[in-house]
Amino acid sequence: xxxxxxxxxxxxxxxxxxxxxxxxxxxxxxxxxxxxxxxxxxxxxxxxxxxxxxxxxxxxxxxxxxxxxxxxxxxxxxxxxxxxxxxxxxxxxxxxxxxxxxxxxxxxxxxxxxxxxxxxxxxxxxxxxxxxxxxxxxxxxxxxxxxxxxxxxxxxxxxxxxxxxxxxxxxxxxxxxxxxxxxxxxxxxxxxxxxxxxxxxxxxxxxxxxxxxxxxxxxxxxxxxxxxxxxxxxxxxxxxxxxxxxxxxxxxxxxxxxxxxxxxxxxxxxxxxxxxxxxxxxxxxxxxxxxxxxxxxxxxxxxxxxxxxxxxxxxxxxxxxxxxxxxxxxxxxxxxxxxxxxxxxxxxxxxxxxxxxxxxxxxxxxxxxxxxxxxxxxxxxxxxxxxxxxxxxxxxxxxxxxxxxxxxxxxxxxxxxxxxxxxxxxxxxxxxxxxxxxxxxxxxxx
Amino acid sequence: xxxxxxxxxxxxxxxxxxxxxxxxxxxxxxxxxxxxxxxxxxxxxxxxxxxxxxxxxxxxxxxxxxxxxxxxxxxxxxxxxxxxxxxxxxxxxxxxxxxxxxxxxxxxxxxxxxxxxxxxxxxxxxxxxxxxxxxxxxxxxxxxxxxxxxxxxxxxxxxxxxxxxxxxxxxxxxxxxxxxxxxxxxxxxxxxxxxxxxxxxxxxxxxxxxxxxxxxxxxxxxxxxxxxxxxxxxxxxxxxxxxxxxxxxxxxxxxxxxxxxxxxxxxxxxxxxxxxxxxxxxxxxxxxxxxxxxxxxxxxxxxxxxxxxxxxxxxxxxxxxxxxxxxxxxxxxxxxxxxxxxxxxxxxxxxxxxxxxxxxxxxxxxxxxxxxxxxxxxxxxxxxxxxxxxxxxxxxxxxxxxxxxxxxxxxxxxxxxxxxxxxxxxxxxxxxxxxxxxxxxxxxxx
Numbered sequence: 001x002x003x004x005x006x007x008x009x010x011x012x013x014x015x016x017x018x019x020x021x022x023x024x025x026x027x028x029x030x031x032x033x034x035x036x037x038x039x040x041x042x043x044x045x046x047x048x049x050x051x052x053x054x055x056x057x058x059x060x061x062x063x064x065x066x067x068x069x070x071x072x073x074x075x076x077x078x079x080x081x082x083x084x085x086x087x088x089x090x091x092x093x094x095x096x097x098x099x100x101x102x103x104x105x106x107x108x109x110x111x112x113x114x115x116x117x118x119x120x121x122x123x124x125x126x127x128x129x130x131x132x133x134x135x136x137x138x139x140x141x142x143x144x145x146x147x148x149x150x151x152x153x154x155x156x157x158x159x160x161x162x163x164x165x166x167x168x169x170x171x172x173x174x175x176x177x178x179x180x181x182x183x184x185x186x187x188x189x190x191x192x193x194x195x196x197x198x199x200x201x202x203x204x205x206x207x208x209x210x211x212x213x214x215x216x217x218x219x220x221x222x223x224x225x226x227x228x229x230x231x232x233x234x235x236x237x238x239x240x241x242x243x244x245x246x247x248x249x250x251x252x253x254x255x256x257x258x259x260x261x262x263x264x265x266x267x268x269x270x271x272x273x274x275x276x277x278x279x280x281x282x283x284x285x286x287x288x289x290x291x292x293x294x295x296x297x298x299x300x301x302x303x304x305x306x307x308x309x310x311x312x313x314x315x316x317x318x319x320x321x322x323x324x325x326x327x328x329x330x331x332x333x334x335x336x337x338x339x340x341x342x343x344x345x346x347x348x349x350x351x352x353x354x355x356x357x358x359x360x361x362x363x364x365x366x367x368x369x370x371x372x373x374x375x376x377x378x379x380x381x382x383x384x385x386x387x388x389x390x391x392x393x394x395x396x397x398x399x400x401x402x403x404x405x406x407x408x409x410x411x412x413x414x415x416x417x418x419x420x421x422x423x424x425x426x427x428x429x430x431x432x433x434x435x436x437x438x439x440x441x442x443x444x445x446x
Numbered sequence: 447x448x449x450x451x452x453x454x455x456x457x458x459x460x461x462x463x464x465x466x467x468x469x470x471x472x473x474x475x476x477x478x479x480x481x482x483x484x485x486x487x488x489x490x491x492x493x494x495x496x497x498x499x500x501x502x503x504x505x506x507x508x509x510x511x512x513x514x515x516x517x518x519x520x521x522x523x524x525x526x527x528x529x530x531x532x533x534x535x536x537x538x539x540x541x542x543x544x545x546x547x548x549x550x551x552x553x554x555x556x557x558x559x560x561x562x563x564x565x566x567x568x569x570x571x572x573x574x575x576x577x578x579x580x581x582x583x584x585x586x587x588x589x590x591x592x593x594x595x596x597x598x599x600x601x602x603x604x605x606x607x608x609x610x611x612x613x614x615x616x617x618x619x620x621x622x623x624x625x626x627x628x629x630x631x632x633x634x635x636x637x638x639x640x641x642x643x644x645x646x647x648x649x650x651x652x653x654x655x656x657x658x659x660x661x662x663x664x665x666x667x668x669x670x671x672x673x674x675x676x677x678x679x680x681x682x683x684x685x686x687x688x689x690x691x692x693x694x695x696x697x698x699x700x701x702x703x704x705x706x707x708x709x710x711x712x713x714x715x716x717x718x719x720x721x722x723x724x725x726x727x728x729x730x731x732x733x734x735x736x737x738x739x740x741x742x743x744x745x746x747x748x749x750x751x752x753x754x755x756x757x758x759x760x761x762x763x764x765x766x767x768x769x770x771x772x773x774x775x776x777x778x779x780x781x782x783x784x785x786x787x788x789x790x791x792x793x794x795x796x797x798x799x800x801x802x803x804x805x806x807x808x809x810x811x812x813x814x815x816x817x818x819x820x821x822x823x824x825x826x827x828x829x830x831x832x833x834x835x836x837x838x839x840x841x842x843x844x845x846x847x848x849x850x851x852x853x854x855x856x857x858x859x860x861x862x863x864x865x866x867x868x869x870x871x872x873x874x875x876x877x878x879x880x881x882x883x884x885x886x887x888x889x890x891x892x
Contacts, residue, residue, distance in 0.1 A: 026596045057566035061564040062567070064530070065540040065565075066528075071554075071692075072697075074570055080511070080515075082513070090507045090511070094513075102636040102683070103635075103636040104599065107553065110687070115511070118508025119511075123520060126501060153548070153812055187551075188550065217503075217505065219500075241548065241549050327597065
């Protein structure tokens with residue numbers, strides 16, 4: 001409302017530099033958003049007359065019922081962005097459009113994809129899970145068998161170990177936040193605890209690993225420590241209430257809450273109990289990094305804490321100066337998010353954001369903070385601390401640790417530059433030039 | 447496993463009649479599910495040889511990436527069931543297939559529908575919300591305006607006041623549980639707290655109601671008490687992370703957590719502050735019941751606690767006797783579910799089910815219990831108690847209270863009859879004949 005502007009905000013409500021406001025104001029009365037464009041002059045008379053002018057969609061019956069719904073045609077730009085490797089069929093990934101989303105759940109149609117050789121179309125009546133190796137009783141399980149077992153649901157994020165790795169680029173990437181950080185999504189997964197099935201087949205005490213293999217043409221395989229398999233691993237059959245989507249492993253997927261995406265094997269067909277890892281391609285030639293010390297970092301399973309502001313973010317354009325909501329996502333593979341701080345002055349001062357309830361372990365957590373944008377150039381950042389006490393690092397700190405071969409598990413603080421004309425771009429603080437290209441696969445990414 | 451059968455279950459694990467087992471066994475080791483069909487004879491040798499026989503979908507690259515995913519073609523029967531009124535375009539409802547689902551989230555494509563005159567296809571750039579009536583400053587809000595306001599997310603159920611009303615029929619309906627109770631769904635809704643916008647426009651102290659109106663051809667309207675509007679009502683823009691679906695009110699819907707569906711006005715275009723209800727068709731001629739006392743029950747806003755077992759349920763067929771998971775849903779418009787009990791002997795004895803975490807206020811809660819089915823005729827029931835202390839009533843108790851004009855808010859205990867041959871049907875206990883028809887609209891339902 002133009003006549004209730006920032007001047008009405010009590011000075012004591014500012015909790016950090018450059019206009020950051022107390023998170024408790026979000027749900028309190030008395031905070032007026034100076035929203036440009038509101039026709040605040042609508043008198044009762046003009047309002048009544050306007051209400052008589054019914055739009056065209058009120059003049060005729062609407063569309064019929066549908067068996068399975070889909071988004072509005074006005075939202076057709078809210079899609080996954082596929083970045084496929086032209087050398088290998090079905091190799092690449094598609095990115096969740098986090099910049100166009102809110103809340104913590106990722107709808108199934110927008111959950112990110114990462115495949116090595118395309119999406120197999122599996123007949124669930126033909127699919128079997130084989131458990132063999134160092135077991136008392138090697139066994140096959142059909143999908144119908146598994147559906148009789150006790151289940152458990154968990155809302156948790158999945159994140160590809162290669163997500164956000166454009167952050168290693170020399171210059172800031174110009175992509176929207178979803179096409180930079182969107183190899184991460186969050187869903188409710190339901191299935192049989194792996195520990196229940198392991199008890200059923202009896203595991204040899206010397207078996208310390210399970211080799212998981214998928215039923216895609218790549219026969220994707222990876223080594224899972226038995227301790228994680230017995231802890232909270234799920235043989236997932238359902239995703240957000242319905243059966244898994246094909247691109248997320250239909251009819252059976254391994255879910256390892258909080259661990260990097262590649263280990264959450266899709267189209268799961270085989271679990272082999274062994275006394276050592278299989279040293280698969282995706283844990284040796286890939287998903288391994290040469291460190292500055294000359295040693296290689298392997299089996300970096302857990303996703304460390306990460307946060308990012310999704311609005312405002314790169315590619316958006318602010319309206320008039322005034323009150324805005326800062327909204328973003330935070331998560332950690334080590335448990336719950338305990339704190340998210342936001343800065344509007346490039347990290348000189350920080351304020352605590354409000355965390356949307358429920359805050360769940362190993363799940364996306366939505367954070368929010370009101371911001372009085374004064375129409376001046378500003379750098380927005382967020383940083384998360386998880387319940388283990390780990391705090392998200394600054395970019396220079398991460399790169400110092402990872403060295404020039406860093407490629408995986410990029411989780412540094414993300415900075416957005418808000419120009420005085422309202423244009424929002426990605427920045428590294430030290431340099432403001434941005435590249436305006438979407439993420440490409442490079443030679444290491446196949 | 448055929449060699450680890452029910453005989454291994456310790457007698458002390460049974461907690462109620464006819465095979466109900468302690469809910470704590472669900473995630474403990476030592477409980478073997480005697481699942482028929484497991485090839486438990488797979489030796490390491492045969493397993494290895496079987497693993498070499500790769501199915502056809504491993505022999506060639508899979509499908510490409512997609513911008514917006516959809517379910518597997520093998521799940522094409524998992525759909526909403528539309529029951530439309532042939533007399534009026536777009537009047538009727540479509541039912542969520544709860545019998546084919548797990549967990550607590552309803553994916554957007556399967557969220558139930560209830561429309562009076564079809565689904566309008568609204569251009570969000572043209573849509574406006576008008577607030578007028580007894581206000582300091584009558585105002586229009588565009589969708590872009592609302593997107594600048596602080597938001598809040600809530601996972602909550604929506605249930606049509608007419609859901610489950612086939613329970614008033616003289617004979618048990620033979621439909622699957624979703625086509626009997628599936629005018630109820632649960633999603634994460636994100637939007638602007640209505641209280642924030644009401645503060646912005648300033649409400650006259652004498653205004654005790656808000657009349658909400660939708661932008662469909664029916665111009666659906668209904669009266670909302672100001673107290674609820676100021677409490678937890680949301681101007682919802684997002685549903686499970688993405689913008690609302692057209693059939694759920696795109697681009698703007700009122701969400702009143704825990705209150706009957708008809709009040710959660712879709713395609714919201716107008717809120718009029720008044721000092722009394724508007725006495726709309728849907729709060730007088732409909733959604734009103736004549737009680738045995740001769741008085742009429744109106745404005746029955748809150749959804750009372752309800753629970754139902756979704757598996758096993760009507761239309762399913764049990765396999766061999768042995769261990770099964772009983773799984774179901776419970777919810778209450780008054781807050782959290784505090785307890786769900788399950789009976790396998792028609793209500794003679796009850797055992798506490800395990801509640802899946804997180805248990806959220808006014809949300810679906812998934813409950814589960816292991817059951818040793820002995821292959822004998824059994825009647826399964828569930829009953830919920832919510833945090834207000836309210837306990838779901840038996841059918842006869844509800845009908846005694848509602849009388850022969852009962853039509854809305856049917857929330858009685860649901861009974862499934864498991865025959866000795868494994869066939870599962872709906873029963874009223876007292877009579878086992880079922881009708882095998884899907885729900886129809888009748889003259890009162892338009």
